[in-house]
Amino acid sequence: MTIEVRDIVKRYDGHSALDGVSLAIDDGAFVALLGPSGSGKTTLLRIIAGLAFADEGTVLFGGKDVTDVPVQERGIGFVFQNYALFRHMTVASNIAFGLNVMKRRERPGKAAINERVRELLDLVQLSGMGDRYPTQLSGGQRQRVALARALARNPSILLLDEPFGALDAKVRKELRDALRGIHDRLGITSIFVTHDREEAFALADKVAILDFGAIQQFDRPNTIVEKPANAFVADFLS
Structure with a gap:
Protein backbone atom coordinates (compact mmCIF):
# COMPACT_ATOMS: atom_id res chain seq x y z
CA MET A 1 0.00 0.00 0.00
CA ILE A 76 -3.85 -0.18 9.61
CA GLY A 77 -2.12 -1.89 12.51
CA PHE A 78 -0.75 0.36 15.28
CA VAL A 79 1.86 -0.50 17.92
CA PHE A 80 2.18 1.85 20.91
CA GLN A 81 5.21 2.46 23.09
CA ASN A 82 3.40 1.36 26.26
CA TYR A 83 2.13 -1.97 24.78
CA ALA A 84 -1.54 -1.11 25.63
CA LEU A 85 -2.31 -4.75 26.41
CA PHE A 86 -5.37 -5.80 28.41
CA ARG A 87 -3.98 -7.08 31.71
CA HIS A 88 -7.04 -9.23 32.47
CA MET A 89 -6.81 -11.08 29.12
CA THR A 90 -4.46 -13.87 28.14
CA VAL A 91 -1.89 -13.36 25.42
CA ALA A 92 -4.11 -15.25 22.97
CA SER A 93 -7.14 -13.13 23.87
CA ASN A 94 -5.16 -9.92 23.47
CA ILE A 95 -4.04 -10.96 20.01
CA ALA A 96 -7.55 -12.06 19.01
CA PHE A 97 -9.24 -8.92 20.35
CA GLY A 98 -9.40 -7.06 17.04
CA LEU A 99 -10.88 -10.10 15.33
CA ASN A 100 -13.46 -10.76 18.02
CA VAL A 101 -14.86 -7.22 17.88
CA MET A 102 -15.37 -7.23 14.11
CA LYS A 103 -18.91 -6.93 12.79
CA ARG A 104 -20.67 -10.29 12.88
CA ARG A 105 -20.87 -10.63 9.10
CA GLU A 106 -17.12 -9.97 8.75
CA ARG A 107 -15.87 -11.84 11.82
CA PRO A 108 -14.00 -15.11 11.23
CA GLY A 109 -15.23 -18.24 12.99
CA LYS A 110 -13.76 -19.31 16.33
CA ALA A 111 -11.56 -21.99 14.74
CA ALA A 112 -10.20 -19.51 12.19
CA ILE A 113 -9.45 -16.97 14.93
CA ASN A 114 -7.63 -19.59 17.00
CA GLU A 115 -5.57 -20.58 13.96
CA ARG A 116 -4.72 -16.96 13.23
CA VAL A 117 -3.57 -16.47 16.82
CA ARG A 118 -1.39 -19.57 16.57
CA GLU A 119 0.17 -18.28 13.33
CA LEU A 120 0.92 -14.91 14.90
CA LEU A 121 2.44 -16.44 18.04
CA ASP A 122 4.76 -18.39 15.75
CA LEU A 123 5.53 -15.24 13.75
CA VAL A 124 6.58 -13.24 16.82
CA GLN A 125 8.38 -16.23 18.37
CA LEU A 126 6.03 -16.71 21.32
CA SER A 127 4.71 -20.18 20.49
CA GLY A 128 3.12 -21.89 23.48
CA MET A 129 2.60 -18.67 25.45
CA GLY A 130 -1.01 -18.02 24.48
CA ASP A 131 -2.37 -18.95 27.92
CA ARG A 132 -0.10 -16.57 29.84
CA TYR A 133 -1.08 -13.09 31.01
CA PRO A 134 0.83 -9.87 30.24
CA THR A 135 2.10 -9.64 33.83
CA GLN A 136 3.85 -12.99 33.31
CA LEU A 137 5.87 -11.69 30.36
CA SER A 138 9.02 -9.62 30.00
CA GLY A 139 8.85 -6.17 28.39
CA GLY A 140 10.19 -7.54 25.13
CA GLN A 141 7.63 -10.33 25.11
CA ARG A 142 4.80 -7.88 25.77
CA GLN A 143 5.87 -5.79 22.82
CA ARG A 144 5.88 -8.92 20.64
CA VAL A 145 2.28 -9.55 21.74
CA ALA A 146 1.40 -5.95 20.86
CA LEU A 147 2.94 -6.45 17.42
CA ALA A 148 1.02 -9.70 16.89
CA ARG A 149 -2.23 -7.98 17.90
CA ALA A 150 -1.56 -5.17 15.41
CA LEU A 151 -1.10 -7.74 12.64
CA ALA A 152 -4.14 -9.88 13.48
CA ARG A 153 -6.45 -8.36 10.86
CA ASN A 154 -3.86 -8.52 8.06
CA PRO A 155 -3.30 -4.77 7.76
CA SER A 156 -1.64 -3.41 4.65
Whole structure:
Protein backbone atom coordinates (compact mmCIF):
# COMPACT_ATOMS: atom_id res chain seq x y z
CA MET A 1 0.00 0.00 0.00
CA THR A 2 1.42 3.40 -0.96
CA ILE A 3 1.03 6.28 1.49
CA GLU A 4 1.05 9.94 0.56
CA VAL A 5 0.54 13.00 2.71
CA ARG A 6 0.16 16.36 1.03
CA ASP A 7 0.64 19.75 2.67
CA ILE A 8 -0.34 18.57 6.14
CA VAL A 9 -0.84 21.30 8.73
CA LYS A 10 -1.68 20.62 12.37
CA ARG A 11 -1.95 23.31 15.02
CA TYR A 12 -2.28 23.07 18.79
CA ASP A 13 -3.17 26.26 20.66
CA GLY A 14 -1.87 28.38 17.80
CA HIS A 15 1.39 26.42 17.56
CA SER A 16 2.12 24.54 14.31
CA ALA A 17 3.03 20.96 15.17
CA LEU A 18 3.17 20.26 11.42
CA ASP A 19 3.70 23.02 8.90
CA GLY A 20 2.88 21.92 5.34
CA VAL A 21 4.39 18.42 5.47
CA SER A 22 4.38 16.34 2.28
CA LEU A 23 5.71 12.78 2.03
CA ALA A 24 5.32 9.90 -0.45
CA ILE A 25 6.02 6.33 0.70
CA ASP A 26 6.30 3.42 -1.71
CA ASP A 27 4.33 0.20 -1.39
CA GLY A 28 6.17 -2.24 0.88
CA ALA A 29 8.69 0.34 2.12
CA PHE A 30 9.97 0.61 5.67
CA VAL A 31 10.24 4.28 6.61
CA ALA A 32 11.49 5.81 9.86
CA LEU A 33 10.33 9.20 11.14
CA LEU A 34 13.30 10.55 13.07
CA GLY A 35 13.79 13.74 15.01
CA PRO A 36 14.09 15.37 18.43
CA SER A 37 11.19 15.67 20.86
CA GLY A 38 8.57 18.10 19.59
CA SER A 39 9.64 17.79 15.96
CA GLY A 40 6.21 16.55 14.82
CA LYS A 41 7.00 12.92 14.06
CA THR A 42 4.39 11.36 16.36
CA THR A 43 1.76 13.89 15.28
CA LEU A 44 2.41 12.92 11.65
CA LEU A 45 2.12 9.22 12.48
CA ARG A 46 -1.17 9.74 14.33
CA ILE A 47 -2.61 11.69 11.39
CA ILE A 48 -1.63 8.89 9.01
CA ALA A 49 -3.30 6.43 11.39
CA GLY A 50 -6.50 8.44 11.79
CA LEU A 51 -5.93 8.91 15.52
CA ALA A 52 -5.70 12.64 14.86
CA PHE A 53 -6.91 14.80 11.99
CA ALA A 54 -5.06 17.53 10.13
CA ASP A 55 -6.27 21.12 10.03
CA GLU A 56 -5.19 21.26 6.40
CA GLY A 57 -3.89 18.81 3.83
CA THR A 58 -4.64 15.35 2.47
CA VAL A 59 -3.78 11.73 3.36
CA LEU A 60 -3.95 9.07 0.64
CA PHE A 61 -3.61 5.28 0.86
CA GLY A 62 -3.08 3.62 -2.50
CA GLY A 63 -4.20 6.84 -4.17
CA LYS A 64 -7.48 6.91 -2.22
CA ASP A 65 -8.27 9.94 -0.07
CA VAL A 66 -8.60 8.76 3.56
CA THR A 67 -8.18 12.19 5.18
CA ASP A 68 -11.52 12.01 6.99
CA VAL A 69 -11.75 8.21 7.33
CA PRO A 70 -11.80 7.02 10.99
CA VAL A 71 -8.98 4.86 12.28
CA GLN A 72 -11.02 1.65 12.40
CA GLU A 73 -11.72 1.89 8.68
CA ARG A 74 -8.18 2.59 7.47
CA GLY A 75 -6.90 -0.99 7.49
CA ILE A 76 -3.85 -0.18 9.61
CA GLY A 77 -2.12 -1.89 12.51
CA PHE A 78 -0.75 0.36 15.28
CA VAL A 79 1.86 -0.50 17.92
CA PHE A 80 2.18 1.85 20.91
CA GLN A 81 5.21 2.46 23.09
CA ASN A 82 3.40 1.36 26.26
CA TYR A 83 2.13 -1.97 24.78
CA ALA A 84 -1.54 -1.11 25.63
CA LEU A 85 -2.31 -4.75 26.41
CA PHE A 86 -5.37 -5.80 28.41
CA ARG A 87 -3.98 -7.08 31.71
CA HIS A 88 -7.04 -9.23 32.47
CA MET A 89 -6.81 -11.08 29.12
CA THR A 90 -4.46 -13.87 28.14
CA VAL A 91 -1.89 -13.36 25.42
CA ALA A 92 -4.11 -15.25 22.97
CA SER A 93 -7.14 -13.13 23.87
CA ASN A 94 -5.16 -9.92 23.47
CA ILE A 95 -4.04 -10.96 20.01
CA ALA A 96 -7.55 -12.06 19.01
CA PHE A 97 -9.24 -8.92 20.35
CA GLY A 98 -9.40 -7.06 17.04
CA LEU A 99 -10.88 -10.10 15.33
CA ASN A 100 -13.46 -10.76 18.02
CA VAL A 101 -14.86 -7.22 17.88
CA MET A 102 -15.37 -7.23 14.11
CA LYS A 103 -18.91 -6.93 12.79
CA ARG A 104 -20.67 -10.29 12.88
CA ARG A 105 -20.87 -10.63 9.10
CA GLU A 106 -17.12 -9.97 8.75
CA ARG A 107 -15.87 -11.84 11.82
CA PRO A 108 -14.00 -15.11 11.23
CA GLY A 109 -15.23 -18.24 12.99
CA LYS A 110 -13.76 -19.31 16.33
CA ALA A 111 -11.56 -21.99 14.74
CA ALA A 112 -10.20 -19.51 12.19
CA ILE A 113 -9.45 -16.97 14.93
CA ASN A 114 -7.63 -19.59 17.00
CA GLU A 115 -5.57 -20.58 13.96
CA ARG A 116 -4.72 -16.96 13.23
CA VAL A 117 -3.57 -16.47 16.82
CA ARG A 118 -1.39 -19.57 16.57
CA GLU A 119 0.17 -18.28 13.33
CA LEU A 120 0.92 -14.91 14.90
CA LEU A 121 2.44 -16.44 18.04
CA ASP A 122 4.76 -18.39 15.75
CA LEU A 123 5.53 -15.24 13.75
CA VAL A 124 6.58 -13.24 16.82
CA GLN A 125 8.38 -16.23 18.37
CA LEU A 126 6.03 -16.71 21.32
CA SER A 127 4.71 -20.18 20.49
CA GLY A 128 3.12 -21.89 23.48
CA MET A 129 2.60 -18.67 25.45
CA GLY A 130 -1.01 -18.02 24.48
CA ASP A 131 -2.37 -18.95 27.92
CA ARG A 132 -0.10 -16.57 29.84
CA TYR A 133 -1.08 -13.09 31.01
CA PRO A 134 0.83 -9.87 30.24
CA THR A 135 2.10 -9.64 33.83
CA GLN A 136 3.85 -12.99 33.31
CA LEU A 137 5.87 -11.69 30.36
CA SER A 138 9.02 -9.62 30.00
CA GLY A 139 8.85 -6.17 28.39
CA GLY A 140 10.19 -7.54 25.13
CA GLN A 141 7.63 -10.33 25.11
CA ARG A 142 4.80 -7.88 25.77
CA GLN A 143 5.87 -5.79 22.82
CA ARG A 144 5.88 -8.92 20.64
CA VAL A 145 2.28 -9.55 21.74
CA ALA A 146 1.40 -5.95 20.86
CA LEU A 147 2.94 -6.45 17.42
CA ALA A 148 1.02 -9.70 16.89
CA ARG A 149 -2.23 -7.98 17.90
CA ALA A 150 -1.56 -5.17 15.41
CA LEU A 151 -1.10 -7.74 12.64
CA ALA A 152 -4.14 -9.88 13.48
CA ARG A 153 -6.45 -8.36 10.86
CA ASN A 154 -3.86 -8.52 8.06
CA PRO A 155 -3.30 -4.77 7.76
CA SER A 156 -1.64 -3.41 4.65
CA ILE A 157 0.03 -0.69 6.76
CA LEU A 158 1.87 -1.08 10.07
CA LEU A 159 2.54 2.02 12.20
CA LEU A 160 4.79 1.97 15.26
CA ASP A 161 5.25 4.82 17.75
CA GLU A 162 8.61 4.37 19.51
CA PRO A 163 7.67 0.79 20.42
CA PHE A 164 11.07 -0.07 21.95
CA GLY A 165 11.54 3.07 24.02
CA ALA A 166 11.03 1.37 27.39
CA LEU A 167 13.33 -1.59 26.69
CA ASP A 168 17.03 -2.11 27.37
CA ALA A 169 19.58 -2.01 24.56
CA LYS A 170 19.94 -5.79 24.11
CA VAL A 171 16.19 -6.40 23.91
CA ARG A 172 15.76 -3.39 21.61
CA LYS A 173 18.21 -4.85 19.13
CA GLU A 174 16.57 -8.29 19.25
CA LEU A 175 13.13 -6.81 18.62
CA ARG A 176 14.49 -4.47 15.97
CA ASP A 177 15.86 -7.40 14.01
CA ALA A 178 12.63 -9.35 14.52
CA LEU A 179 10.51 -6.42 13.32
CA ARG A 180 12.53 -5.99 10.14
CA GLY A 181 12.25 -9.72 9.44
CA ILE A 182 8.47 -9.67 9.93
CA HIS A 183 8.13 -6.62 7.69
CA ASP A 184 10.09 -8.31 4.91
CA ARG A 185 8.16 -11.57 5.28
CA LEU A 186 4.73 -9.91 5.14
CA GLY A 187 5.56 -7.31 2.51
CA ILE A 188 3.53 -4.59 4.23
CA THR A 189 4.25 -0.86 4.32
CA SER A 190 5.70 0.16 7.70
CA ILE A 191 6.31 3.53 9.36
CA PHE A 192 8.35 3.66 12.54
CA VAL A 193 8.76 6.69 14.84
CA THR A 194 11.97 6.98 16.82
CA HIS A 195 14.36 9.57 18.23
CA ASP A 196 17.23 7.03 18.02
CA ARG A 197 19.38 7.58 14.91
CA GLU A 198 21.06 4.17 15.12
CA GLU A 199 17.67 2.46 15.30
CA ALA A 200 16.25 4.41 12.36
CA PHE A 201 19.25 3.83 10.12
CA ALA A 202 19.46 0.12 10.99
CA LEU A 203 15.77 -0.57 10.28
CA ALA A 204 14.57 1.72 7.54
CA ASP A 205 14.81 1.77 3.76
CA LYS A 206 14.37 5.55 3.94
CA VAL A 207 14.42 8.03 6.82
CA ALA A 208 12.47 11.28 7.16
CA ILE A 209 14.20 13.69 9.53
CA LEU A 210 11.83 16.24 11.07
CA ASP A 211 12.33 19.41 13.05
CA PHE A 212 9.93 22.25 13.94
CA GLY A 213 7.06 20.50 12.16
CA ALA A 214 8.82 20.19 8.80
CA ILE A 215 10.71 17.45 6.99
CA GLN A 216 14.33 18.50 6.74
CA GLN A 217 15.42 15.52 4.63
CA PHE A 218 13.86 12.30 3.31
CA ASP A 219 16.24 9.81 1.76
CA ARG A 220 18.14 6.56 2.17
CA PRO A 221 20.31 6.40 5.30
CA ASN A 222 23.59 6.32 3.36
CA THR A 223 22.61 9.38 1.33
CA ILE A 224 21.64 11.31 4.46
CA VAL A 225 24.98 10.53 6.09
CA GLU A 226 26.99 11.38 2.97
CA LYS A 227 24.94 14.39 1.86
CA PRO A 228 23.02 16.04 4.70
CA ALA A 229 20.49 18.48 3.25
CA ASN A 230 21.19 21.34 5.64
CA ALA A 231 22.99 22.42 8.79
CA PHE A 232 20.29 21.01 11.08
CA VAL A 233 20.60 17.50 9.60
CA ALA A 234 24.39 17.62 9.75
CA ASP A 235 24.30 18.75 13.37
CA PHE A 236 21.62 16.18 14.29
CA LEU A 237 23.80 13.38 12.91
CA SER A 238 26.97 14.53 14.63
